[in-house]
Amino acid sequence: MLLIPCPWCGPREEAEFHYGGQAHVAYPEDPAALSDEEWARYLFFRDNPKGVFAERWSHSAGCRRWFNALRDTATNRIHGVYRVGEPRPVAS
């Protein structure tokens, strides 16, 4: 079980959290102008790196806030968490 440090509540068990996929996927500025392929790319295409990945988590059994985490997908080590609206920190 991962121990995830919620930026509000502190370290809690993974079972208290809900996963939200890749972070920093911006909504298109003018969705109506996109081609079907571009729209599908926005909806369904996500990075799948081996290494540090910025992803969204929600502390659903705690403060119910969304936040971002930098997790290494190979080792599951969490390099940092940051609140919504804060810039992505540099992974250590």
Next chain:
Amino acid sequence: MAERRSPAAAYAGRFEAASRGEALRLAELPFLTQINVRVDPSSPAAGDLGDALGVPLPVEPNTAVRAGSGADEVTVAWLGPDEWLVVAPEGYRLELLRKARGDRHGSIVDVSAQRTTLLVTGPRARDLLAHGCALDLHPGVFGPGACAQTTLARAQVVLIPREDGFLVLVRSSFAAYLAEWLLDAAAEYVA
């Protein structure tokens, strides 16, 4: 008026039986008033709400404050950066909070029926909860003045430590499950 039954009323007898020893006391505190408060903590409305409650809204995560006494005794628990839970005796007048907010941005909602309150006290209260809760419940870390939303035996709860034990606020629909679980986990501490 229709008869009112609290969510864990059926367990009163078994709670009492489990409380006969010295180690543990289990009880339900039914029908407490619970108010969900959402407001920007830096706004003037938050200050006025604090004045109405008799204590400022705690802004530090995982903390709770107590104020007042008797019918005005309130516990204000931090639920989120702009969200608090006020626990007060039955009959607490939430109109006072609505009046303090006025027509400014924020929400005051009566959620008394959402959760019931179980009281777990006694020297073994911490050991009992530790069977189903991953948090460090030692009073040095999680004593009076703290609070936490977490899972207890997989049920979502709000834990509020008191001098002699814990308040466990659990959803009404989970109250029977959690009561069964507490009684089962308490078997080894009951004389």
